[in-house]
Amino acid sequence: MNKVLAALLSGIVFGIGLSVSQMTNPEKVKGFLDIFGHWDPSLALVMCAALITTGIGYRLVLRRSKPLFDKNFLLPTQQRIDVRLSIGAVSFGIGWGISGLCPGPAIAGLGLGQSSLYVFVISMALGMVVFQQANRLFNRRFQ
Amino acid sequence: MAAVMLMAFNGRIAGISGISAGALTGKAGDRLWRITFVAGLIAGPLLLMWVSGNELAFVQVTSLPMIIVAGLLVGFGTQLGSGCTSGHGVCGISRLSARSITATVVFMAAGVATVAIVRAMSGTLS
Numbered sequence: 001m002n003k004v005l006a007a008l009l010s011g012i013v014f015g016i017g018l019s020v021s022q023m024t025n026p027e028k029v030k031g032f033l034d035i036f037g038h039w040d041p042s043l044a045l046v047m048c049a050a051l052i053t054t055g056i057g058y059r060l061v062l063r064r065s066k067p068l069f070d071k072n073f074l075l076p077t078q079q080r081i082d083v084r085l086s087i088g089a090v091s092f093g094i095g096w097g098i099s100g101l102c103p104g105p106a107i108a109g110l111g112l113g114q115s116s117l118y119v120f121v122i123s124m125a126l127g128m129v130v131f132q133q134a135n136r137l138f139n140r141r142f143q
Numbered sequence: 144m145a146a147v148m149l150m151a152f153n154g155r156i157a158g159i160s161g162i163s164a165g166a167l168t169g170k171a172g173d174r175l176w177r178i179t180f181v182a183g184l185i186a187g188p189l190l191l192m193w194v195s196g197n198e199l200a201f202v203q204v205t206s207l208p209m210i211i212v213a214g215l216l217v218g219f220g221t222q223l224g225s226g227c228t229s230g231h232g233v234c235g236i237s238r239l240s241a242r243s244i245t246a247t248v249v250f251m252a253a254g255v256a257t258v259a260i261v262r263a264m265s266g267t268l269s
Contacts, residue, residue, distance in 0.1 A: 011187065069153055095212070130215075
């Protein structure tokens with residue numbers, strides 16, 4: 001139960017952070033990516049602040065032997081920089097550039113009643129499911 | 144802050160694409176915390192608006208068909224590339240993961256290039 005409440009609380013703080021920093025506004029995000037046009041670098045400051053907070057916070061937290069409400073820390077173990085990572089990042093980057101939306105802000109904005117966000121999130125969910133099905137098929141055939 | 148909290152409490156990386164994909168298709172015992180995280184994520188901005196009394200700015204930057212294309216690319220890409228702005232960009236770089244730093248550089252570059260190309264195509268050069 002604690003684990004579920006902790007996730008809820010983290011989600012709320014995350015959602016507030018995204019909206020205070022205006023990442024929930026696609027125009028703002030697009031402006032941040034528009035280096036060759038009307039560049040609005042303010043989100044770079046948001047990113048730096050997030051990195052400093054998380055960088056220090058993670059170092060303190062990961063010194064402990066385990067998290068408060070679970071048996072162990074679950075950290076990514078993959079080290080290899082491969083084609084999947086690169087193609088995935090390119091695909092994500094193009095979608096992000098077109099729409100000014102990435103998964104966090106798109107989901108966080110669902111309560112704002114913007115119909116384009118429902119369309120985006122449903123498409124995104126579809127993209128995720130398509131990947132997982134394709135991945136399963138691929139693994140079955142080649143491994 | 145939120146990313147540190149989720150690590151301290153539950154030992155998990157606060158990557159939105161991973162959490163939400165797992166909420167959709169994950170194993171039964173591993174879904175509830177993901178669903179409540181997503182619920183919190185949606186509630187956060189509403190709470191902020193309620194407390195501050197201000198609406199949040201939201202300006203759509205493209206047409207609906209392009210939103211669908213973008214959504215599919217983002218959904219597929221974040222699964223193939225194992226992360227998005229939060230998982231790679233914030234959590235991964237904070238752990239100094241070479242994979243995440245690479246991914247972030249690549250998706251930022253792709254995003255910047257896309258915006259530049261869209262700008263050039265639409266002819267709204269300033």
